Amino acid sequence: MFKLLKFIIIFNCFYAVSQSPEELFRYANKAYNDGQYERAIKYYDSIISIGQHSPELYFNLANSHYKLNSIALSILNYEKALLLNPKNKSILNNLQYSKNMMLDNFTILPRTDIELFFNSVLNFTTSDGWAFIFIISLWFFVLLLFLFIKSSKPFLKRVLFLSSVFFLILCLTTLFNAISKEKFEKNSISAIVAINSESFRSEPNIRSEVLLTIHEGTKVLIVEEVEDWVKVKLINGNSGWVLKRNLYPIIFAK
């Protein structure tokens, strides 16, 4: 009896994963094209629950949510797609359509050109990418330093010294970037407001003053958490507390 049950469970498991993500993706796209957006969303979600993802998957999922007028979920998934593929034009394009549906319109706190420059440098790649560049440049540095010690010709020696210094600098900056990018990735988790109107409070309790009301789809930066409450920062620089359950964090999870 027990064996039979085990067999059934194993069989079911196999059945559940028998469909490959590519196959599910195809089904989902077909459902989307037929206008069955709810079904498409179900399929796309099942791919994520298998543990696979891609920017296109999040893009298509976001499109389906857009068609169903769910502002928060579509923005959330476009943002996830952008995390995987930060400069894709079609994602940015459709995200704009989603953002049109939003009720809030906060002006972005202006940033200095230097800040923008450093941000764009830091956002060139992920922390792993920076780490990879760091390893490569470290290797080059060591190799060139070795050659420098070995070589006897003065001109060659000079060239080798200069290039090894260059790689040393590159090495240090990429390490710095990798560390700060990792810190950024860990600490700056953004979230999307999930419900139509959420009170933005001065303290993490319901007795406190409501500073303003933020609406569905607004992107906030998570600063800290206290029990059920999350301190968030708006793009206009205001910060306050909102209920954790009313936010969708932009992180990848099954």
Added chain:
Amino acid sequence: MKSSITFLLILNLFFNLTYAQVTFKANVSKNELGINERLRVEFTMDKDGDNFTPPSFEGFRVVAGPNQSVSNMFVNGKRTFSKTYTYFLSPIKKGPIVIEQASIEFDSNIYKTTPINILVKNAVKLPTNPNDPNYVVAENLHLVAELSKNKVYINEPVRVMYKLYFAENIRPSDVNPIDVPKFKDFWSQNVETRRTIEKELYKGKMYNYVLWQQAVLYPQRAGKLKIAPLTLDIQVDVPTKRRDFFGNQIYTQVSKTISTNQRVVNVQPFPEQGKPSNFSGAVGKFSFDLVTSKSSLNATESLQATLKISGKGNLKLFSIPELVTPKFLERYDPEYSDNVKISLSGMSGSIQNTYTLIPQYRGKYPIPPINFSYFDPSSKTYKKVSTKEISIDVINGPIQNERKQNYSGNNINNENNQTAIGSFEFIKQKTSFKPILKKIFFKSNLFYFLIIIPFVLILFFILFIKFKPNQITSNHKKTEKLINSFLGKAKKNINKPNLFYESLEIALINYLKYKLDIETSELDKEKIKEKLIKRSVDKKVIDLFITILKNCEYARYTPSSQTSMENDYKSSVRAILELNKEI
């Protein structure tokens, strides 16, 4: 002089005494009376005075008067004249009241009455003489305030009706309102009445009645709210027992002041339980709708969105919730209009706010549902109604590019930041999946391993490769260099014997100078030998050096062959090499 003044004063006094015969008196019907009784006050004068000024009658209400009467009688040729002003007063409060002085002018003298003290006591039972017209009026005339409800919630309508009941046998002829109630703490609206006489049973007796005044009240605060009484002064024709010549009953006219009893409305506050946060005080039964004039249009065209609340309740006493629209759907201030009828049962109709909306960009603009909550007094619960979500499609128009907007604040040349944004893109068909939980390379073991590897490799090279064979070869190279630097010139001149030997000698001497730290003055074969021996150089090497130097000297004088030159060169190379090894 002084005596003449005294005389004049006395004469004047006599004159006054003669005029002092004028009497001006105030008489009252009684000095003590009940609060429900009336007082008659007469001011009588036996001369025909003018400019009568009555007292203020504080504490009383003047029911009738002044009635002026003049009597002129001749009794036995003696004339008696009297002029009387009569007032009928009704006390307002209990306790002692003073009727102040009245004054009158006669022959340019002013005469005054003495003040009269009146004590007003509790209401007395009026004499129940069935024929007393006042009694008849009191029994048969009633003014009643009728409330449709005694216990209401805030903003729940209450109807108040003032009815004047009178029995068949009496006829009110003239009605003057004295005190019209002002409805404090209520929002009130008077409703027109036709004031026709109708019949109704009141206290078990059939009465005629007139609906004198009616109003709809919306209490504005909780608590026991008093409705101020309505007071009317009514002239009533009351039949008497007497009959006139034709046998008709003679009526007497009675003036009666009648007030309603004070009514209290018990206003309850709204229950706290289940009170919605957006409750704005609407009470009744409503429906709530949002209607747009178009559902699809082009950008920068306008459309009308109308938020309408219709139903029954305090429509004029709350505001319509605000329309919330997406940020790029430009919204102008609403235009308010209402169509509210106020009847006896309260307000009914509709109120609406019409907004003008102008979409700015292409796209889809869902207007989220708007909630409105009201209190339903019949079920004593809060009800929520909300509009349906409406989506507005903007077909043609420019496309919003938010990033462009963001940078425009601090970057003038933002052309580069613009990316052409097209229509809403279709889903992607191709993809390649990656596991969500990918391994993190940074700070992983592999990462640290890859950092260590190059250093380990270098250490390995230093320890095992560079240390031994490299040193030998490099030493060899060094000596080669050394030889080249010293013997290079000699090698060049190998075909010219004189120059060759000269340069060879210089080279060797230079080399020895460099090696042995000797000065040019000390250069002498014996000294060189000594020095070399001191340094414990091999004897063979010393000999070699010496022979080469000797050869050089000889060559200056004797011609030498090519072979000997080559031999000397080779041996000098060997000598340098050998010496280099030793020292």
